[in-house]
Amino acid sequence: MLIRDAREEDWPQIWPFWRRIVAAGETYTWDPATPEPEAHALWMGPSKRTFAAQEGERVIGSAYLVPNYGGPAAGVAGAAFMVDPDHAGRGTGRALAEHVLAEARSVGYHAMVFNAVVETNPAVRLWTSLGFAIVGTVPAVFDHPRHGRVGLHVMHRELGTA
Template identity: 70%
Template structure:
């Protein structure tokens, strides 16, 4: 597997699993009906550094990193991660997360924040194991298609030498 910076030409290989994951409505606080152009803007916007994981000819995962805030707080990153469900359970998410955390620190970010981790998201265990802390929870903020109203966690982790 190869993890590399994405190019605009990678979007058509990201979009199928992006759409599948977001349309399920159980892990991301984005509209499940988001169209392709809007999705591309959310994932590959001009402020984002985007990564892909290739397994042979296939893109099997992607992540982005961008400033969570602006101005004097621009050293706090935000990130999003997706692994194609057809390739889940192989450690791809962990490898991608470790790579992105290193790259974000190398790019000068001092911390990373996740603004809305659905409390029932299986990736929550991964984020905790990688040193993220839940710094707050917005109760019943997410309408889960199976569990009904569940919380959204705000998570934080220091990067670089401040770990």
């Protein structure tokens, strides 16, 4: 698997799994009915550095890196990750995460924060295995289609020095 900076021509391969994941309404706080142009801006907008996980000629996952805060807290990164559900369970998410963490460190971020991780999201196990800690949970604010109202975790990890 190759992880590289995403290109505009990757979007037509990212969009189908982006739509599928967001429409499921289980892991992201975006509107499940987000139209494609808005989704494109959310995922590949100018403030984001977007990555593609490529297997052969196929993009099977993607992530982005962005400043989480500004001003005196500008050294804290944020990120989001998606793996095509048809390719889940093969290490793509972990590989993307390790790549994005290394990239964040290399450009000078000293920490990463996830602002809204749905507490029932299986990725919570991945994030904790990669050193993220749950620093707080906003209780019962996410309307999960199967579990009802569940909390959103705020997760944090120090990145150390480059």
